[in-house]
Amino acid sequence: MRTTYSLFCLVSSIFFISTTTFAQTANFDETWKEFLENDKISNMSELIKPDKRYDQPDYAKYLLMNTNSSFCQSDMQDAESLMTEIQGIDARVHQSIPGFVVKMDDLETKIEAYHTIDAIWKRFLVTKEVTLEELEAVKATKTICEKRTLAKYSYMTAYTHFCQGNVPKSMDIFENRTLRLTEKTTLRVADVEGLAAEVARMKSLFQNMSELDVAWKTYMDTDVSPGFDIELPLLRCNPIPNMKVLLLNGVGDLCNRGPATLGEIKKLQAESGVAPAGELAVKVKELEAAIAQNETNLAALNEAWAAFIPNNKVKHMGRYGYEYCSKEPLIRAYIMDGFAYVCEMAEEMLQKIDALQQSDRTPLAEITMIKINELAALNEQYQANGMKIEQLWNRFVAQGDKLSTNYESAEFYCDNIHQVKDWTMKGLAGTCEEGHQYLAQIEAFQNTFEFTFAEELECRVQRLRIKVWDCRHEALLKLARIEAPDAYKKRLQELMAEYGMAERPAVCLQ
Incomplete structure (x- = not known):
């Protein structure tokens, strides 16, 4: 009875071991198949490490899958250590496994790409120089799973497009690749040397670029600058956005900021070798012209x-x-x-x-x-000259067109009427000769400016005309009596005609 029970237990154990081993083997094979198809491994931790001495092919597979996992998780030390161990296995083992050599070579190429991109990145951090050609030459980056390499590659690609003036392309790569890697995966900017500062700078630049675009459009549509108070980070390879900021502020405050901002624009151009073009170039020339x-x-x-x-x-x-x-x-x-x-x-x-x-x-x-x-x-x-002559005139009229005292005329009066009043009073108060001179000035003045006098002034000017006529008439009468004592009246008429004297002006009855 005891012997029968023992035999049953032995058979059962053998069956259990065989079943478990079969399940593990099946799981290992499925994982290897998945890895061959798409480089993905569902869960390496579930796999049992094959025995190196008795099952070298599976051991080699196990190492290659682990190498890939370490590489994808950015554990380069472990990945390269495992790759060294793989390379130490007999090449015939590699070749005996379908797809193994291709996968190994591919992984080696990606590890090499990691180092190539890392070398470019370290140089870029110092010089800020990189080209699309050298980035695109590292073809393995298109299928690489190592996130640090992807972040470096995508950032430098975005940077290069920005430098070439393709801002939309640059923004698309930066936001949809670099930021997604650093903000929506396990990768953090601090994990990559120098990446934190670079991402922060470009992120700030693109966040404020939309506001700059609005301000610039307003300026172009209205020709009035709204200014721009936000400081944009400077990427010296393409300072066009910064030039626009400077221009907006220079035009918006031409006197205080115009010359300085124009100087900064020229400095950026000299340092970068990038010259303003299109509408920016036109506006820079306008700023120069305004200054x-x-x-x-x-x-x-x-x-x-x-x-x-x-x-x-x-x-x-x-x-x-x-x-x-x-x-x-x-x-x-x-x-x-x-x-x-x-x-x-x-x-x-x-x-x-x-x-x-x-x-x-x-x-x-x-x-x-x-x-x-x-x-x-x-x-x-x-003003005082006008007030003085007005006061004298009022006194003159009140005293019956007579001056009680002499006064000194001003050199100039702002009101032409004040000038005429001055000449009229001087003419009426002065000698015949003075009266004639002042009347001539008044009439020339009136003809020049073509205006009429108010009745009060016109009557005094008329009296001056009468005075001048009487003075001339008396002088001609004296001359007529000298020249023709017996016929002086006739001679007077001849002299009046000769000197163009008309009838005596009518008396003003004001």
Whole structure:
């Protein structure tokens, strides 16, 4: 009975061992098949390591699959150690396994690609130089599973496209490959030397590029720069976005930032060898022209100002403008305008100067302040001249067209009527000769400016005409009596005709 039981247990054990071994063998074979087909291994941990002494083919397979797993997990030390062990196995074992040599060679090529890309990457971190040709020459990267290599390759590819000006392509590769690798897989930017800083810089660049595109479009559509306050990271191989930022800010604040931003644009161009093109080139030239025009305007203003200072005479009227990058040149332009047209513009220019001073307290040069004060004094003098002559006129009329005291005429009156009133009073109060001179001035003045006088003034001018007529008539009468004592009346008529004297002007009955 005991013997029968023991035999049963032995048979059962043999059957169990055989079943387990068969299951493991089947699992190993399925895993190898999966690896051959697509380089994927569901779970290496479930595989039992074959015995190297008794089953070299399976052992070689096991090593190759582990090498691939280590490589895909970026454990290069383990992967290369395993690959060394594989290469130590008899080549006949390799060749006896269908597909083994092809897989081994492929994996060796990928490990070599890892080192090639790593060498390019280390050089890139120092020089920032890489070409698409040398990247694409490493063909194994297209099927490699090692994430660090993929991240380096994709980033340098995105960088190179950006350098070539293909920003959409660069952004697509960076966002859909590099960022996906570093943000949606087990790989982290810190796992790759230098990658964290590079990714952060390019990520910031592309995040702000969309806002730059909006600002640039606004500028191109309206020709008015909205400015751009966001600082873009600089990739020196293609500084075009940074040039656009500089241009927007330079145009938006031409006086304060224009020259500096233009200098920065030229510096970027010189350092990178990348010249602005298309609409950017046009706008850079416009910025240059605007800055040059400002400098030309200032030069013209300075020349006019230098000629004006000695005697307050404006010799360059119309040669200077009113657009400057500081308030003092504009104030000087207003001063010269005020002196050139005291009556018409002095008061307005002084008000504009005062408004500028209120808005900007920056001190002015001493000579500028002196000329402002001289303009204000001249304007006050001209106003006082008008007030004085008006007061004298009112007194003159009230006293029956007589002056109680003599007065000194002003050199100039802003109101032409004040000038006529002055001449009229001087003419009526003066000698016959003076009356004739003042009347001639009044009539020439009236013919030049073609205006009529108010009745009060017109009557006094008419009285001056009568005075001048009487003076001339008396003089001709004396001459007629001398020349023809017995027929002086006849001679008087002849003399009046000879000297063009008409009938005596009618008396104004105001």
